[in-house]
Amino acid sequence: xxxxxxxxxxxxxxxxxxxxxxxxxxxxxxxxxxxxxxxxxxxxxxxxxxxxxxxxxxxxxxxxxxxxxxxxxxxxxxxxxxxxxxxxxxxxxxxxxxxxxxxxxxxxxxxxxxxxxxxxxxxxxxxxxxxxxxxxxxxxxxxxxxxxxxxxxxxxxxxxxxxxxxxxxxxxxxxxxxxxxxxxxxxxxxxxxxxxxxxxxxxxxxxxxxxxxxxxxxxxxxxxxxxxxxxxxxxxxxxxxxxxxxxxxxxxxxxxxxxxxxxxxxxxxxxxxxxxxxxxxxxxxxxxxxxxxxxxxxxxxxxxxx
Amino acid sequence: xxxxxxxxxxxxxxxxxxxxxxxxxxxxxxxxxxxxxxxxxxxxxxxxxxxxxxxxxxxxxxxxxxxxxxxxxxxxxxxxxxxxxxxxxxxxxxxxxxxxxxxxxxxxxxxxxxxxxxxxxxxxxxxxxxxxxxxxxxxxxxxxxxxxxxxxxxxxxxxxxxxxxxxxxxxxxxxxxxxxxxxxxxxxxxxxxxxxxxxxxxxxxxxxxxxxxxxxxxxxxxxxxxxxxxxxxxxxxxxxxxxxxxxxxxxxxxxxxxxxxxxxxxxxxxxxxxxxxxxxxxxxxxxxxxxxxxxxxxxxxxxxxxxxxxxxxxxxxxxxxxxxxxxxx
Amino acid sequence: xxxxxxxxxxxxxxxxxxxxxxxxxxxxxxxxxxxxxxxxxxxxxxxxxxxxxxxxxxxxxxxxxxxxxxxxxxxxxxxxxxxxxxxxxxxxxxxxxxxxxxxxxxxxxxxxxxxxxxxxxxxxxxxxxxxxxxxxxxxxxxxxxxxxxxxxxxxxxxxxxxxxxxxxxxxxxxxxxxxxxxxxxxxxxxxxxxxxxxxxxxxxxxxxxxxxxxxxxxxxxxxxxxxxxxxxxxxxxxxxxxxxxxxxx
Numbered sequence: 001x002x003x004x005x006x007x008x009x010x011x012x013x014x015x016x017x018x019x020x021x022x023x024x025x026x027x028x029x030x031x032x033x034x035x036x037x038x039x040x041x042x043x044x045x046x047x048x049x050x051x052x053x054x055x056x057x058x059x060x061x062x063x064x065x066x067x068x069x070x071x072x073x074x075x076x077x078x079x080x081x082x083x084x085x086x087x088x089x090x091x092x093x094x095x096x097x098x099x100x101x102x103x104x105x106x107x108x109x110x111x112x113x114x115x116x117x118x119x120x121x122x123x124x125x126x127x128x129x130x131x132x133x134x135x136x137x138x139x140x141x142x143x144x145x146x147x148x149x150x151x152x153x154x155x156x157x158x159x160x161x162x163x164x165x166x167x168x169x170x171x172x173x174x175x176x177x178x179x180x181x182x183x184x185x186x187x188x189x190x191x192x193x194x195x196x197x198x199x200x201x202x203x204x205x206x207x208x209x210x211x212x213x214x215x216x217x218x219x220x221x222x223x224x225x226x227x228x229x230x231x232x233x234x235x236x237x238x239x240x241x242x243x244x245x246x247x248x249x250x251x252x253x254x255x256x257x258x259x260x261x262x263x264x265x266x267x268x269x270x271x272x273x274x275x276x277x278x279x280x281x282x283x284x285x286x287x288x289x290x291x292x293x294x295x296x297x298x299x300x301x302x303x304x305x306x
Numbered sequence: 307x308x309x310x311x312x313x314x315x316x317x318x319x320x321x322x323x324x325x326x327x328x329x330x331x332x333x334x335x336x337x338x339x340x341x342x343x344x345x346x347x348x349x350x351x352x353x354x355x356x357x358x359x360x361x362x363x364x365x366x367x368x369x370x371x372x373x374x375x376x377x378x379x380x381x382x383x384x385x386x387x388x389x390x391x392x393x394x395x396x397x398x399x400x401x402x403x404x405x406x407x408x409x410x411x412x413x414x415x416x417x418x419x420x421x422x423x424x425x426x427x428x429x430x431x432x433x434x435x436x437x438x439x440x441x442x443x444x445x446x447x448x449x450x451x452x453x454x455x456x457x458x459x460x461x462x463x464x465x466x467x468x469x470x471x472x473x474x475x476x477x478x479x480x481x482x483x484x485x486x487x488x489x490x491x492x493x494x495x496x497x498x499x500x501x502x503x504x505x506x507x508x509x510x511x512x513x514x515x516x517x518x519x520x521x522x523x524x525x526x527x528x529x530x531x532x533x534x535x536x537x538x539x540x541x542x543x544x545x546x547x548x549x550x551x552x553x554x555x556x557x558x559x560x561x562x563x564x565x566x567x568x569x570x571x572x573x574x575x576x577x578x579x580x581x582x583x584x585x586x587x588x589x590x591x592x593x594x595x596x597x598x599x600x601x602x603x604x605x606x607x608x609x610x611x612x613x614x615x616x617x618x619x620x621x622x623x624x625x626x627x628x629x630x631x632x633x634x635x
Numbered sequence: 636x637x638x639x640x641x642x643x644x645x646x647x648x649x650x651x652x653x654x655x656x657x658x659x660x661x662x663x664x665x666x667x668x669x670x671x672x673x674x675x676x677x678x679x680x681x682x683x684x685x686x687x688x689x690x691x692x693x694x695x696x697x698x699x700x701x702x703x704x705x706x707x708x709x710x711x712x713x714x715x716x717x718x719x720x721x722x723x724x725x726x727x728x729x730x731x732x733x734x735x736x737x738x739x740x741x742x743x744x745x746x747x748x749x750x751x752x753x754x755x756x757x758x759x760x761x762x763x764x765x766x767x768x769x770x771x772x773x774x775x776x777x778x779x780x781x782x783x784x785x786x787x788x789x790x791x792x793x794x795x796x797x798x799x800x801x802x803x804x805x806x807x808x809x810x811x812x813x814x815x816x817x818x819x820x821x822x823x824x825x826x827x828x829x830x831x832x833x834x835x836x837x838x839x840x841x842x843x844x845x846x847x848x849x850x851x852x853x854x855x856x857x858x859x860x861x862x863x864x865x866x867x868x869x870x871x872x873x874x875x876x877x878x879x880x881x882x883x884x
Contacts, residue, residue, distance in 0.1 A: 031435065084614065093438060094363075094574075094578075095617050097438060098570060099617040101567045101570075102613035102614040103610065103614065104610070105607065105610030105613070106606075106607050106610035109604050109605075110607055226442065229439050233439045237436070276455070276456065280450075280455050283454045284451055287446055290443050291443070291447075294428065298431045298436065
């Protein structure tokens, strides 16, 4: 095992982490501001991927597709918020889970209705094809580096949005005191729709970018959704900083676990068995990590409120 | 004395539901329609799983989003034990497999209990959304293990070639198997009723309504909830073993989070924390699934729509409509 | 002088930079009603939470019947005999009044891990519970869900629960709040008799009730006890008058 391979896997883990951050940031923002647990967030990721793939196929341009994915997922998010989600803010978590579970069924089947059961494919745009030399690694896929870059830009952008802008101020106020912000004359309903659409757009962006790495198909959002939940639970629900930390932790631990565990077991076991046990354990690893963290810190590493 | 009519409206509805559920496959059997017997068995088994979950979710207010773990574990116990018996290969340490249903159920109950204990002990340290998420995560852990462990079929699942046996009953016959499941469901409902009425149920329900109140009288909510979680998992595990025998097949999909969601849906469709809620819910769910499936291949879309409407507008579920608001003595 | 039932020494709790309780010491002696008064935000409720175990103290000790309560949670303290009522009523809202009290009777009798015998026919639960409801004057409301009781009735129910626990000391957090003059008067009479069963630490804003009932009064201001004494001593304490009544000396 060379150091180069190890660094390459680390970068892959980072790329997964960045993608999870885009999902988790929206989820945690929506929970922090509106107190809503949204299972349908993975559907918005799927909507983004489909929109990008379909528009890119029609226009021949990935970039137009990317813009379309942002618009489509933000619009789908806003409409869903207005029609369904805003009725759920005062409900308990059980109702929220069920209603958004129902939304998943509708989104998934709706996509199958529109696009059929066959997966769509999305090519990496020419500008980002190929590999770049990295010191110590050799060649690394440019597109994956670009995803990491986008994640960093979004993280910084979110930080400025929340810390420095009027919208961010209202979001922070909404987190701490809903009635107060209403009393101050801020239109809370519009604020909630905007926050939800923002979260949806981030999920759609993640879906569109990942769509070029794997096939675009119904149900693609669900594994990512569950990983994103693990992320925000580890990070502390409602905390963007926790989401960033948790996403990178989960991305790196998952990727490195799959890479390293079989090799570690191979030191003591025959190769076939080591591969088996290593792979099985690796697939459970992040959940084990999460259970450990919650056993000691039941509200995550960066719990937002006391 | 409390006003106590001899038969409340809910009791009447419950008896009718129980009779309908029994009459349907008997009629189908008389007409030789085995498909409908299988459909009724599916209702009964899903209802049994949901009665199990209802102990935690309905009585205790513990929204476990991971009960598919126990459903699937029960299924795998049935699959693995019967495969070993079928191939005449001993399990670990020379223990033989078995095709006897009662033994399988017992093992399923024990395995589910043993696994639910640590899962519950860790999960119950958290509340609210964290509890929902951590139970989901534990179930995913078991799901991914089943997918990636090839010994028992991995992702492809495991077939049960001949349905397991019950002493004195020909289980290969659909109606006989239905009756076994039906009796177990009635026993489970009886147990649920007893638990709810006893001291344990009083403490569990009080904890759902107001955990601080429970602690202030000196009863630690954690212990009560942990017992409820484990009992709940055990019951769902038996249902899983029956489900595997019904389909003669077990696969990771029984462990999936969709399954966990479906179990919650059954309870809510029927009416939360009500004795026959899971039964009414399972009847409605399977019938919707069947009826819509006959009309459109996109039935899941409409299932979602119906479910959404129930959550938004009909919060008491089917029993809420039929029997009015739930009452406590 | 008899050993105090409840002995609080140097209890402290900070919320961020704010010291909610700042070294509080006080005793509750057998047979007394010890009233705790002070302006809003003085830390009275925090203190009750610390004593009952729903808030963890930063430092200080609480001894109850001679036992150090450090490390015991709310349920464990309740089992030792510390009964409390809540400032904002805390009941099982779907349960009837009777079942709310039965829960306390069941807790007192021991394990709740009994799975089969129905509680509703169990006279070892219903009879004592009904007796407690009668004592607080709620017998007629026994089968009404707690959620449907009036504000004052919920207070009475909380007291019935504390009674049913057979508590060896009571912590009552504003039991008079939300009661009409009639209710306050009858509750005052009731508490007056109760002190002989177990001493009461009473947080109350209704000064008529406090002056009528209290054997001793402690005045809490900004998390500190500025004076403890009999009613007359407190009435005439210049520091209390200055701090609490806002008089300038």
